[in-house]
Amino acid sequence: xxxxxxxxxxxxxxxxxxxxxxxxxxxxxxxxxxxxxxxxxxxxxxxxxxxxxxxxxxxxxxxxxxxxxxxxxxxxxxxxxxxxxxxxxxxxxxxxxxxxxxxxxxxxxxxxxxxxxxxxxxxxxxxxxxxxxxxxxxxxxxxxxxxxxxxxxxxxxxxxxxxxxxxxxxxxxxxxxxxxxxxxxxxxxxxxxxxxxxxxxxxxxxxxxxxxxxxxxxxxxxxxxxxxxxxxxxxxxxxxxxxx
Amino acid sequence: xxxxxxxxxxxxxxxxxxxxxxxxxxxxxxxxxxxxxxxxxxxxxxxxxxxxxxxxxxxxxxxxxxxxxxxxxxxxxxxxxxxxxxxxxxxxxxxxxxxxxxxxxxxxxxxxxxxxxxxxxxxxxxxxxxxxxxxxxxxxxxxxxxxxxxxxxxxxxxxxxxxxxxxxxxxxxxxxxxxxxxxxxxxxxxxxxxxxxxxxxxxxxxxxxxxxxxxxxxxxxxxxxxxxxxxxxxxxxxxxxxxx
DNA sequence: CGGCCGTTTGAATTTGGTCAAATCTCGTGG
DNA sequence: CCACGAGATTTGACCAAATTCAAACGGCCG
Numbered sequence: 001x002x003x004x005x006x007x008x009x010x011x012x013x014x015x016x017x018x019x020x021x022x023x024x025x026x027x028x029x030x031x032x033x034x035x036x037x038x039x040x041x042x043x044x045x046x047x048x049x050x051x052x053x054x055x056x057x058x059x060x061x062x063x064x065x066x067x068x069x070x071x072x073x074x075x076x077x078x079x080x081x082x083x084x085x086x087x088x089x090x091x092x093x094x095x096x097x098x099x100x101x102x103x104x105x106x107x108x109x110x111x112x113x114x115x116x117x118x119x120x121x122x123x124x125x126x127x128x129x130x131x132x133x134x135x136x137x138x139x140x141x142x143x144x145x146x147x148x149x150x151x152x153x154x155x156x157x158x159x160x161x162x163x164x165x166x167x168x169x170x171x172x173x174x175x176x177x178x179x180x181x182x183x184x185x186x187x188x189x190x191x192x193x194x195x196x197x198x199x200x201x202x203x204x205x206x207x208x209x210x211x212x213x214x215x216x217x218x219x220x221x222x223x224x225x226x227x228x229x230x231x232x233x234x235x236x237x238x239x240x241x242x243x244x
Numbered sequence: 245x246x247x248x249x250x251x252x253x254x255x256x257x258x259x260x261x262x263x264x265x266x267x268x269x270x271x272x273x274x275x276x277x278x279x280x281x282x283x284x285x286x287x288x289x290x291x292x293x294x295x296x297x298x299x300x301x302x303x304x305x306x307x308x309x310x311x312x313x314x315x316x317x318x319x320x321x322x323x324x325x326x327x328x329x330x331x332x333x334x335x336x337x338x339x340x341x342x343x344x345x346x347x348x349x350x351x352x353x354x355x356x357x358x359x360x361x362x363x364x365x366x367x368x369x370x371x372x373x374x375x376x377x378x379x380x381x382x383x384x385x386x387x388x389x390x391x392x393x394x395x396x397x398x399x400x401x402x403x404x405x406x407x408x409x410x411x412x413x414x415x416x417x418x419x420x421x422x423x424x425x426x427x428x429x430x431x432x433x434x435x436x437x438x439x440x441x442x443x444x445x446x447x448x449x450x451x452x453x454x455x456x457x458x459x460x461x462x463x464x465x466x467x468x469x470x471x472x473x474x475x476x477x478x479x480x481x482x483x484x485x486x487x488x
Numbered sequence: 489c490g491g492c493c494g495t496t497t498g499a500a501t502t503t504g505g506t507c508a509a510a511t512c513t514c515g516t517g518g
Numbered sequence: 519c520c521a522c523g524a525g526a527t528t529t530g531a532c533c534a535a536a537t538t539c540a541a542a543c544g545g546c547c548g
Contacts, residue, residue, distance in 0.1 A: 072395055080398045082391055094391060097384035102391060132376045139383040140341035146390035147326055147338060147346060151316055153397040154324045154441040156505095158536070189495065197398040199537055204496055220495080220545080400537095402504065433527065443505050448528055464513070464527080 010065035010112065011087040011176060018062035018090060018114055036123055039115040044068075050091065050105040050113070057095035059115045063087050066111025067186035070103040071194075079104070081194040083149060084187065086172050090138050108186045153197055155235065161196050162206035164235035166216060170225060181228065185221040210234075254309035254356065255331040255420060262306035262334060262358055280367055283359040288312075294335065294349040294357070301339035303359045307331050310355025311430035314347040315438075323348070325438040327393055328431065330416050334382050336362075352430045397441055399479065405440050406450035408479035410460060414469060425472070429465040454478075 018038070041064060044050060050061060050068065063085050070091075073079030082103055085091055095101045096118075124131055148168060155161045174180040185192075193200045210216050215231045217224040225231060262282070285308060288294060294305060294312065307329050314335075317323030326347055329335055339345045340362075368375055392412060399405045418424040429436075437444045454460050459475045461468040469475060 080395065082394050082398075094384055094387040097381050097388065102388055129373070129376075132373075132380065135380060136376065136383065137341050139380065139387065140338055142387060143338040143383065143390065144341065144346055146387065146394065150326050150390065150393050150397065151324065153394065154326075154438075188493095194398075197400075200494090201496080201538085202536060205536090208496080432525095444526090445506085445528080446504060449504090452528080 011063075016062050016064065016088055016114070018060075018116060033123065037117055037120045039117075041112055042115060044107045044111045044113060046107055046109050048107050050107070051101050052104045053101060055101050057092065057099045057101055058119065059092065059117055061091040061105075062114045062116070063089050063091065064112040064114060066113075067108040068105050068111060069108055069187065069191060069195075070105050072103055079194075080197075081191055083146070084108075084195065086176075088176055089145075090142065093139050093142050108191065158196075158198050158202050158206045159209050160235050161198070162192075162203065163210060163215065163231050165192065165196060166210070166223065166225065167231055167235055169223070170228075180225075182222075182224045185223050255307075260306050260308065260332055260358070262304075262360060277367065281361055281364045283361075285356055286359060288351045288355045288357060290351055290353050292351050294351070295345050297345060297348045299345050301336065301343045301345055302363065303336065303361055305335040305349075306358045306360070307333045307335065308356040308358060310357075311352040312349055312355055313352055313431065313435060313439075314349050316347055323438075324441075325435055327389070328352075328439070330420075332420055333389075334386065337379075337383050337386050352435065402440075402442050402446050402450045403453050404479050405442070406447065407454060407459065407475050409436065409440060410454070410467065410469065411475055411479055413467070414472075424469075426466075426468045429467055 044066070053073065065087050068085045068091065070082045070085070071079040072082055085105070091105055091113075092101060094103070121128060121131060152161060152164050152168060155164055169183070169185065170180045173183055187195075189203045190200045193203045196203070198206075207216075207218050210231075211218060213227075213230065213234075215225070215227045215234065217226055288310070297317065309331050312329040312335065314326045314329070315323040316326055329349070335349055335357075336345060338347070365372060365375060396405060396408050396412060399408055413427070413429060414424045417427055431439075433447045434444045437447045440447070442450075451460075451462050454475075455462060457471075457474065457478075459469070459471045459478065461470055
């Protein structure tokens with residue numbers, strides 16, 4: 001009842017990172033054309049991989065619901081987690097230049113995605129220009145997100161890193177107009193550790209510390225931010241990049 | 245005699261990240277038009293800032309020679325270093341979406357840059373499409389670079405991080421066809437530390453350790469990789485992203 | 489109900505940060 | 519051309535913080 005699960009929430013097309021492409025630019029009136037480019041709403045099971053590092057690039061993907069992670073190296077277990085993706089995010093942007101996906105992408109939980117055949121974009125004809133504009137904006141957004149990640153990883157103490165991470169998740173939700181003070185984290189403690197560069201046990205300890213301070217309440221993956229300002233202060237870093 | 249200084253090297257326009265725009269697409273024949281969009285070869289003194297975090301976005305910049313760094317927060321001293329930029333790289337891509345530069349960019353040494361007025365791109369008329377295509381490729385490349393950074397920061401031991409960092413620099417040079425086994429690092433030990441998330445002293449110790457292993461020879465900023473394979477093994481991480 | 493996975497907590501150990509001091513480098517001005 | 523001095527680099531000693539190893543606890547699914 002409490003937290004709106006990050007998991008179950010699905011972004012509406014007009015909030016989807018896929019350029020607002022689907023509903024926009026009159027394309028919704030031309031479903032036949034649209035469907036030759038975008039394959040909508042494919043389901044993905046927990047821990048299933050969408051593509052592997054090194055695979056040839058064909059498609060961009062938009063996350064409709066669920067959560068995914070980009071991991072370095074082959075696939076499961078070993079590799080470091082390089083980023084998380086939530087509803088509205090676009091996957092595969094880093095493959096455009098090299099024609100190969102540089103990372104493996106795995107679903108953290110049951111997820112739904114839309115697939116866009118990049119090679120079919122010319123079919124959009126006059127809509128191409130708008131598409132590229134949207135793509136550029138999406139990539140710029142993605143660059144900002146990566147910046148955020150670097151900042152997270154660079155912060156000194158593990159407790160500060162953890163505080164920044166919770167804020168990070170919260171902002172992701174806020175940006176999409178979802179509840180952002182009470183939500184469910186879709187990843188395991190180990191995943192968080194792989195992402196933040198600390199041991200799973202340290203993640204657990206950092207969370208406990210934040211609870212003792214009264215900044216958050218965490219039961220398993222159910223998360224409640226009880227002192228947003230306190231969190232912000234602790235992760236002083238956060239204020240160094242614009243909110244969005 | 246020994247190392248080709250990373251500093252002095254200037255990329256030719258046709259290897260420049262500014263989309264190959266200047267020499268390509270017949271624009272070189274229309275210099276009048278070109279010069280209304282691109283201002284070429286502006287010098288920048290050591291430690292001078294190109295723009296500050298929060299400044300309104302107007303221009304993209306291409307690095308012709310020298311080296312620059314993106315730092316979080318106001319400007320000097322305090323902030324964390326989020327990335328380095330070398331000849332051929334483009335600056336400001338992360339500002340397209342939010343219309344503000346999210347970081348401060350500072351020259352690590354005397355540098356030369358070209359400025360592109362983003363608002364003037366429509367002046368390019370028919371060349372716009374090609375421009376956007378090039379821009380998308382540049383952004384994808386930048387995304388890859390950020391990935392690399394995350395990987396660097398996530399690596400466990402400081403010695404591994406340092407090894408990965410040297411390889412990172414080496415790859416930057418190799419990609420541009422410059423000598424990549426013997427070169428000059430343009431940044432201070434402190435800069436490296438701010439980037440890798442470790443104390444300046446630790447950087448120094450990590451370098452010493454790599455020398456004792458016979459992987460590199462470093463005198464001040466003059467760098468020589470004497471055992472590339474060894475370095476690669478140590479920074480096992482490195483192999484997890486494609487070379488380029 | 490039992491087993492399995494994920495999480496939490498404890499204790500010992502290692503790593504890296506901090507403080508301090510010596511040495512080195514390079515640009516500047518005499 | 520050389521001496522000087524500020525800033526950069528290296529090295530050592532000590533200490534705080536995080537990893538590792540180990541074990542207990544919890545919830546969820548079969």
